[in-house]
Amino acid sequence: MSGTLASLIDGVLVGCIYGLSAMGLSLIWGVMDVINLTHGAMIALGMFGMYLLFSAFTINAYVLLLPVIAAGFLFGVAVYWIAVHWVIGRPILLSLLSTFAVNMIIIGVGTAVWSTSPYNVNFNLPGVTMGRYTFTGNHIAAAIAAVVIALALQLFLYRTRLGKAIRAVAENREAAELMGISSAAVLTIAFGIGIALAAASGALVSTLFPFTILSGSAYELKSFVVTVLAGLGKPFGALVAGVLLGLLEGAVTPLIAVSWIPLIEFGLFVVVLVVFPRGIFGGATA
C-alpha cells in the first residue's frame, strides 16, 4: 500500500470529525442565522470534559462521549438564554459579538484553570495494520463515532416531530409559529444540539491528539471552511464537506510542508465564499 493512499485514508478518518464539528456550526447558522463564535471554546470544553471524565473513570473513552454530549446540550441551553436569545433577529454584529464575548469568558476561565499547557487522554485501542502502515484504533473508532452521531442527527431532523419542527423554523420562523410551533423552544433545542455536536467533536479529537484550552480555535476555523464549502445551514452537507477537507489535507501532506496547509485551506475558503456564496453543493436548503 502506498504512502499517499495511507495519507488519504487518514485524512478521511480525521475529516469525519471535522464534518461532525461543522455540523454543529451549520445547524445553528441554518436555524437561527447566528454565527456561533463560541464554537471553538465549546470544542475545547469537549476536550477537557473528556479528559476529566476519563481521569475519573478510566473506562472506554468512547462510552464517555454520551455524558459529554448531554453536558454539552445543557450548557448550550444555558448559553442560549444568557447570550443568544436576546440578539436573534437583530443586526449580525450583535450576535457575532455576544457569542464572541461568551467565547472570551470561557477561554479566560479555562486558561486560569488549566493554563495553556498541553493535556492528553491516555486511551488506546488496538490499530489495524496494512503492509507498512498502521491506522490507530482511535482514529478508526473516532471516525465511526462521528459518522454514527451525524446519522443520528440526520434521522432526528427528518424522522421525528421535533426534528421537523426545527427544520420548519429554519425554513420560515413566522410560518412555523402560525402552525403552532414554539420557536423559542425550538431555537433553544437547536442551539443545545449545536453545542453538543461541538463538544462531541472536541471529545473525539482529544482521543487522537494532545490539546490545550486554545486548541478549539483551530477546529473552529476548519469548521468555518467546511460549513462554507457545504453551504451555510446544511448539516449533512457539512459532514461530506468535512470528509473532503480531510481528503485534501491527506492529499497535500505528503507533497508540501505542513505549515502551508492553512494558506491552501483558507485561500480556498475565501475563493469559495466569493465564487459560490451558497456552497458548492448548490442552493437547496437542508
Place this chain on the structure above:
Amino acid sequence: MILRRPLFWLIVIVSVAFALLPMRGDDIVLREDLVLVAVAIILATNLNLMIGYTGYVNFGHIVFYGLGGYVGFYLVSVRSWPLVPAALAAGVAVSVFALLLGLGILRLRGAYFALATIGILVAVQAFVANFDPWGRSTGMYLDFTAYTRLGGAMRALWVDYLLVVAVMAFSLILSLGIKTSKFGLGLFAIRENEDAAVVLGVNATVFKSIVYSVSAFLPAVAGALMFYKNGMIDPFSAFEFLLSLEGIVMLMLGGQGSVVGAALGAGLYEQLRSFLLTSPQLSNFHLVIAGSLLLVVMLFAPGGLIGWVYRLLPRSRKVIE
C-alpha cells in the same frame, strides 16, 4: 468646512497634549503608556470606518497593521530605507492590496463578509509564516544601525512616538472628515440599507472598496512605526486574532459610528487592559472581565458609552460626532 467643527480643534488639542506631556521631564513610562493608547485609537478609529460607518464587520482588521509592519520592517532593515518613507510605502502597499482584495470580497454581505475576513487573516498569516524573504515563522530582527540613522536609539524612539501620535491625529481627522462628507453620507446609506442606497444612486461597490482600502492605510503606517520601535517582528505577534477582536470590543464599548466613541472606547479599554494585566490577582482573568464587559454592553447598551451620552444629553450630538 472641517475647520469650523469644534471636534476638529479638540482632536488637535488632544494630539498636542499626547505629544507634549511625556516630553516634559523625559517621562518614558508615560510615553510607553500613551503609545499603546495611540495605537489602540488608530486601530479602533479606522475599524470604525468599516463597522460603524459602512456596517461591514471586519474581523481581520489587524491584517493591515501586521502587513504594514512587515513591509515597513523589510524596507528599513533589508533595503535600508529611512523610517518615514518606509512607513508611507507600507501604507500605500497595504492600501493597494486592500483595494484589490476588497473588489473581490466586498461582493459578500453581512456574515459572509465577516467570515471571509477571518479567512484572509489566517491565510495571510500562514503565507507570511512560510515566506522566506520575511524570515518565515521566526520573523526578522532590526539591526541597531537602523536607529543610529535617527540619532541613536533614545532619540529614534522619541521620533517614532511623535510619528505615531501624528498618525493618531490623522486617523481622527480622517474619520471626522469622512463623517461630514458626501462620501460619508453614502457609507451611512449603505449601512442602513444597501439596496435602497444603490437605487438612490450610491455606487456601493466603489464606495465600499474605497473605504476598505482607506481603513487599511493608517493602521499599516502605524504597524510599520510600532514594529520599528519593537525591533523585531514575527507572524504570530503581527497577525494576532485576539488583537483584531479587541479592536471590535473597543469600538462597541465606546460607541460604533462615532469618532469620539471609537477613540474613547480605545482609550478606556487600553487602560483597563493594562490595569488587569499588571494586577497580580486579576491578570488571569483579563479575558473573562473583557468578555463580560462586552456581553453586558451588547445586551444592555448596544450604542456604547456615546449612545448613553446621547440619550442623556441629546444636544451633545452637535459637538460629539
